[in-house]
Amino acid sequence: MMNVLNFAHGEFVTLGMFAAFLLFTFWHTGPLVFIPLAAIVLFAIGQLVYYALIRDVMRGPMFAQILATFGLLLFIRYMLFWIFTPNYRTLPATLLGGTAHLAGLYISIPKLVAALVAIALTAGVYFLLVRTQIGSRMLAVAEDREAARLMGIDPDRVQALAWGISAACAGVAGALLATFYYISPDVGGTFVLFAFVAVTLGGFGSVPGAMLAGPIIGVVQVAAAYYTSPELAEIAVFTMFILVLWLRPQGLLGRSLGGT
Amino acid sequence: MKRIIVVVAIIAMLCSGVRAHAAPPSIKIGVIVPLTGVSAPSGQAMKAAIELAAKIVNEGNSKDLAPLPLTSSAGLPNLGGATIEPIFADSQGNPSVGQTQAVRLVTQEHVVALFGAYQSSVTKTTSEVAERYGIPFVCGDSVAADLTERGYKTFFRVTPAITEFAKVYVAFFDDLKKMGKPIKTIAVVHENTDYGTAVGDAMDAVTKGTPYQIVARIPYTANSTDVSAEVNQLKAKKPDAVLFASYTSDSILFAKTMNELGFTASAIIGDDSGFVDGTFLKTSSGIMEGAMSRSSWAPPKAGTPAYKVNQMYKAMGFDFDTFEAAARDIQGFWVLMDAINRAKSTNPDAIIAALRATNLSPRQLLLPYHGVKFDAKGQNFEGAAIMEQIQGGKYVVVWPSAYAQAKLEWPFVGKK
Numbered sequence: 204m205m206n207v208l209n210f211a212h213g214e215f216v217t218l219g220m221f222a223a224f225l226l227f228t229f230w231h232t233g234p235l236v237f238i239p240l241a242a243i244v245l246f247a248i249g250q251l252v253y254y255a256l257i258r259d260v261m262r263g264p265m266f267a268q269i270l271a272t273f274g275l276l277l278f279i280r281y282m283l284f285w286i287f288t289p290n291y292r293t294l295p296a297t298l299l300g301g302t303a304h305l306a307g308l309y310i311s312i313p314k315l316v317a318a319l320v321a322i323a324l325t326a327g328v329y330f331l332l333v334r335t336q337i338g339s340r341m342l343a344v345a346e347d348r349e350a351a352r353l354m355g356i357d358p359d360r361v362q363a364l365a366w367g368i369s370a371a372c373a374g375v376a377g378a379l380l381a382t383f384y385y386i387s388p389d390v391g392g393t394f395v396l397f398a399f400v401a402v403t404l405g406g407f408g409s410v411p412g413a414m415l416a417g418p419i420i421g422v423v424q425v426a427a428a429y430y431t432s433p434e435l436a437e438i439a440v441f442t443m444f445i446l447v448l449w450l451r452p453q454g455l456l457g458r459s460l461g462g463t
Numbered sequence: 464m465k466r467i468i469v470v471v472a473i474i475a476m477l478c479s480g481v482r483a484h485a486a487p488p489s490i491k492i493g494v495i496v497p498l499t500g501v502s503a504p505s506g507q508a509m510k511a512a513i514e515l516a517a518k519i520v521n522e523g524n525s526k527d528l529a530p531l532p533l534t535s536s537a538g539l540p541n542l543g544g545a546t547i548e549p550i551f552a553d554s555q556g557n558p559s560v561g562q563t564q565a566v567r568l569v570t571q572e573h574v575v576a577l578f579g580a581y582q583s584s585v586t587k588t589t590s591e592v593a594e595r596y597g598i599p600f601v602c603g604d605s606v607a608a609d610l611t612e613r614g615y616k617t618f619f620r621v622t623p624a625i626t627e628f629a630k631v632y633v634a635f636f637d638d639l640k641k642m643g644k645p646i647k648t649i650a651v652v653h654e655n656t657d658y659g660t661a662v663g664d665a666m667d668a669v670t671k672g673t674p675y676q677i678v679a680r681i682p683y684t685a686n687s688t689d690v691s692a693e694v695n696q697l698k699a700k701k702p703d704a705v706l707f708a709s710y711t712s713d714s715i716l717f718a719k720t721m722n723e724l725g726f727t728a729s730a731i732i733g734d735d736s737g738f739v740d741g742t743f744l745k746t747s748s749g750i751m752e753g754a755m756s757r758s759s760w761a762p763p764k765a766g767t768p769a770y771k772v773n774q775m776y777k778a779m780g781f782d783f784d785t786f787e788a789a790a791r792d793i794q795g796f797w798v799l800m801d802a803i804n805r806a807k808s809t810n811p812d813a814i815i816a817a818l819r820a821t822n823l824s825p826r827q828l829l830l831p832y833h834g835v836k837f838d839a840k841g842q843n844f845e846g847a848a849i850m851e852q853i854q855g856g857k858y859v860v861v862w863p864s865a866y867a868q869a870k871l872e873w874p875f876v877g878k879k
Contacts, residue, residue: 384716
């Protein structure tokens, strides 16, 4: 959607986690407050990143774009190292319930909440993209910047909005993760690889595709780890990934480019 | 405007690379530790510990720290009072980054010895560099058994290796049986690089022919996003004791996941590493009451040199009680400094010969080792270990009884 592969997306998640951590530690706010606040903070950061960095880099060659977001990743990560030290932090386990026992299943409440919010958020973004005027504008700019400009759309504003929304989503994800995962300056790197796999597997630019691919990856990973050995979990995921891309290069639900 | 920014950035980069070199004659020792990456908290603690050791020796005149070596005069007396200058390099916990850094330290910084490197996998690649250039490598903390099985002439390890630690576990289980707390089945959960695999192999080897049975060996990829599959395997096997060979982030994740999935066993034991990282205690002690770890740092009695050194370390914002690996590092670094002094030279061969002749008694050490003496493979064969347990949010020594500060809490409690 943004026409740039954002390597720093994982660091946006990390920023969301630290935002939640700070809001909890200094203002004792609960998840109901710190999740939306993290979203707002990250929205602002996303806009800032667009105007300060991406807008100019977009005019450069593809390599410049990739390296710019990679540089952003390193910048954010090492800023966090500097400010927060590499120590691990966690939010208290009691912040968002504990574990529910349902018919022999152990369901972690924070993880359940995270999953539900993630589904709602994905549905919201999808709705925004396909059912609203603002979404149509984003799609138009993504497809052809110049044509969109001729139609009276300001591509900068629209793309800045897209960056803001994308960063805000990462912020929400980070704030949710913070309720059950450890927080450290390089934690984003742990997730970003699988996020890219999910997006590619689902098909670039396809929201339902990513939505479908995420759970598939999760199930393959855990099932492989449980029934064989945890060491093989990632091999199973990436074997599946390569097979899918081999048979269906456009991803599960992506539109094929230039084919029949 | 943009051009100005670029020029300023380039100048800033150049300046940061320039170091003042007007200091008195000093002996450079290259220290490779993970200053960033998942083990960064441990790496930072090690850096502080080594800086402290160098500071104590360089300033000297710490008569109250006798009989620790090199505390009576400033610098190294046999080298005209030369000071020790540790040059730190960040391995990021990555063997190939560590190797590059080791080459840089040797060829560009001209260090006389290398020290490091926490992760066994990093120690392996960095000590290869030392062997190639013929300079001594002292290892304070990596425990993979095969590190001393490579026939290297330059490699010296002060910490006990994993085989010795595995024997300590068996001795501990034997004592538990005498106390009426028998362990029959054991699961070993380990990360799958050199360190974790070595722990798994050593446990397999030392439990052969004993009443203890390894019912599950669960290797996993370090720095996982989720360990519920691993914990579910544990739930299916129901072992009496679980041994974790896991670095910090995974240890925190295992603690959280075991708590969420309601897994428990009579004994939850961490093989040091992640379990003794101060941040593990801070984040997880509330759900890990009764968990144990092997350790080579016994919290010392007030007034002893080890106690005083720990007080100085605390003033730097750390604590050997919670960063045990850093304690093994300061001990290892001290052994190296002592050897350089005895060598009376910075010639690598002389230092290696001095290391080979090392013979320190328990009184000259910070840790409860029986001494420091290296065998032909470069392994200190006088190392020792104790077992400690999380009680009320901190570690206390519970075994052996000679060092015990509190009674063993049995079985594992988990959430307080």
